[in-house]
Structure formats: C-alpha cells, structure tokens
Amino acid sequence: MKSVPFFNYPHVFRSYEEQFKKAFHDVGNRGAFIMQSDLVEFEKSIAEYVGVKYALGVANATDGLQMGMMAGGIGPGDEVIFCSHTMVATASAIHFAGGIPVPIETGPDHLIDIDSIEAAITSKTKAICPTQLNGRTANMDAIREIAVKHGLLIFEDAAQALGSKFKGKCAGTFGVASCISLYPAKILGCLGDGGLVLTNDDSVYEKLHQMRDHGRGHDGDVHMWGLNSRLDNLQAAFLNVQFKDYPAVTSRRRQLASLYQDRLSRIEQLSLPVAPDADPDHFDVFQNYEIEAENRDELKIYLAEKGIGTLIQWGGKAVHQFTKLGFNQKLPKTESLFKKMIMIPMNMSMTDEDLHYVCDSIESFYAN
Template sequence: AKILGCLGDGGAVVTNDDSIAQTVRLLRDHGRDEDGEVRMWALNSRLDNLQAAFLDVQLADYDQVIARRRQIAALYQERLGGLGELVLPPAPDSDPDHFDVFQNYEIEAEQRDALRAYLREQGIGTLIQWGGKAVHQFADLGLPGPLPYTERMFTRCLMLPMSPMLTDDEVHCVADAICAFYGHGC
C-alpha cells in the first residue's frame, strides 16, 4: 500500500515476516546479500537518503493516517452500504484476518460511466484503475480464453475520493451525490 509518499519515486515495505523481509532486501539491490553475493535476479530499488528523510518525517503520523482512512471507509460503508446498485469493499473490522489500510476505496457500480460523469459534473473526481486494458494486454502473453467476469469487473469498478485530508462533510457530499444519482435518499 502507498500510504506514505515521498517527493519522487520511492517506497518502503513493512512486514513482520523475516523471510519476506530478507527477500525484499535482496530485491532492492540487484539481488545481492549483505556479503555482496548475487542470490537472485532483482532490481535497483534502493531509496535515496532525501526520499527516506521525507518518508521518515511522515512515519510519525502513520497510525493516524491509517486510522483516518479507515474512518472514511466506515463512513462510506455507513452511507452507501444499503444501495443495491453498488458493491463496496469489506467494511473496516468486518474480518479479524483482513486489515485494509484503504489506500484506495474502489466500488463496483451499476452504470459506472454515467455515475462517473455525474460525479464529475458535481465537482467530484473519481478514478478508473487500469480501464480494462490490462486483461487484453495479457492475451498477447498467452492468457487462455475469454475472461467474462474480469471484463465485467473492468466496466464496473470506480475509485471514490480517499485521502486522510478529506473531511467528513466532503465524504457526505460524495455519498449524497451517489445517492442522488441512483434516486435514493440515503
């Protein structure tokens, strides 16, 4: 998840699994271990000091950022959960084995393109991740047969505004607009 951002390309992986941590260390530096021995094919993905400094400052607020994103997701769930035209992500805390930091808040929506246009008219930005292109690009790599469920998903998925800087009023504004589009007074 990209909860924290630096000023350029960069990132970090957080894990409590030693084997994952070791693999990530190898992947970040051409597959070299602490002794300089190449153990696997990998990338040059080291984080420079300047980017690390920006991320380090943000780490102080990491828990609050995640908590706020989860509050926003819960508010979307509360406001939009009763709409039959939408499929929402699992609610925060709905599954003890599932901890979503809600980097994105992606819904499945009937009449997705019309909803997106309506929200745009209301001054509400949304995103369509991948736009349905990826599944067709993989066909050239030998992906077998048609994927009707996947292709259907690409026509329904829409990312709603999600940022720890959103106010509750702004989230309510998004929810009100979606309810109005579908003709509900939720």
C-alpha cells in the first residue's frame, strides 16, 4: 500500500544531511554555541526577506509573542482580542504577558472574523492579535482601521506565515511586534524548537534584545527582568542552510495547492482554501492545506486505511473550548468549523503522484 505521511521528518533531514553535518562540524570546531555569528546572519537574512527592521532569534514562537507583547505595552488587566481558531500558545502568550485573552469567531478563510472584532471591544481592550494561520495573512487593512478607530495596538501571531503577504506586505510586519515559529514541521524548521520575534520599533527591539537574555544589555549589565529564550546558534546554522531554498520551497507548496484545487474543487462535500493567485491581495505560502469536509471523521479513518496521514488542528478543539483555562464563550461559527476541518498532506516530500493518490482516495470516499 502506498504511504503519504502528513509530515516526513526524516525526509527533511536527508535532503540537507551533508550540509547539516558540515554546519555541525563548523559550529562545533568554533565552539560557537550561544549568540554567535550564525544567529546574527540568520536574523539579518530573515529581516531582509520579510522587510522588517529587526528579527531576533528566540527559543520558540510562544516566547517571542509573549516578549513582544511585554515589550510592546501589554500588562495586567489588558484585554487582547484573538481568533479562537489558533493554538493555545496564542492565548498563553497573552496570559503570561499579563493580559486577558479574549477569543472571538473564525471567519470564512479560517482566520480572525473581522466582523466579530468590534463587538468584543470593551474599555479594557488594549490590542488585537490576529493569527496568520496556515500560511495566509488576514485582511490587515480592516484590522488596522478598527485598531486606529479604537486606539488599539496590533500584535501578530505569524507563527505559520513566514513569507505570506497581504497587499505585498509580509505577515509579521503590520503591528508592534510579531512571532514566527521555527518548529520542525514549519516550512522553515529547526531540528528542535526555535522561533523569531519581529519588530520595526527601536524601543521595543532594545527591550526584546535584553529580555531574551536575562535582561542583559549590549554592555553586559542587567537592565530589566528577563527570560532565558535564545535561539541556539547551532539551530541558526541549520536554518541558514535551509533558508537559501525558501523561495523555491514556497513556490512548490503553492504548486501543490493549485493541484489540490484542480482535483478537489469538483467534490461538493468539500470546502477548500482560497486558490493561489485567486485573490490578488493575498500571497499564501500554504504552511498547511486545511479543508472543510462532510463526514470528516469517517474520511480521516478512510484515508488512514489508505496510508494517508491527516491532522485535525489543536486536537479538534478551539481555544475557547479549553474551559479549564477559564473560557466560557460560545462561538457557534468556530464550533461548527471544528466539526469539519481537517488538514491533508502538504509537505516537500510529496510528489505529484502522491498528491493525485490523496485526491483519488478522497474522491473514492465520497463516491461510495
């Protein structure tokens, strides 16, 4: 039986194995393990690629978002509006920055529902935090208009959206600060945990630079309470190896998304992501290919029997459904979405043949 895994970690390693080994020996022979030239090179490359003034490597994207909010002005009692269709990490970052996470509905593109934002604003609201999910950037014109109208800050959870654009501007560059994830399953991933925090604000950058390294400044003195959240220099070296191919990688993912669109759009029981180039305002990088499917649970079982890996994000729960965290909202559109959504394979180990096998299997399921 053919096998199409949801994500193929060994393939990533094998694709760069010799270059990874060279980077490992180079870093090891230099003893360059913490805050060294490889990290500086990586940060500069990302900042230039995204079009942001500062990119700082941190231990993970959750830390990056938390520190970005702390440095950008979120504090005790400040409400931050976010979309409930996201990883709990988004809410966690708000919480540990001192704020109060306020989940709202998901829109038709699986991102934050623009129409629900203003209804959630109170006298305590300090910021909006859109999650740029699945490699797509939200309608930032509409979000910025609301933010300006109500005097709110914007922070972005761009963990899944490196290189994604709205009207030619990259995810992670619209607000005070943002995060990018370098988790192994991301389009650009470490061989472990890692993340980035982005900002154009000089003051926020100085705070972040100190905050990620125990509050220490360029002079080595401790200027503030800080964290221990630095991107490992060895991981930065591995990322430098992979990043050279990033434009080609995103181009291939968009090609796969187009093939999915061609094959699956005829199946009436499915709702698909917006096709590449269908919306001139958006450049999507397709971190994931998340569809809505009738009889979703049965489809997942059927595809597993065919050797096809799938994933339902966040364990099948939206953030507001984690009631042990104190949430009590009812968000019917999001809850309906979570009964239908499923991610099918979208990774660089896939061949066109693999993709057609996935599509043939889905067609077969709905033909029965």
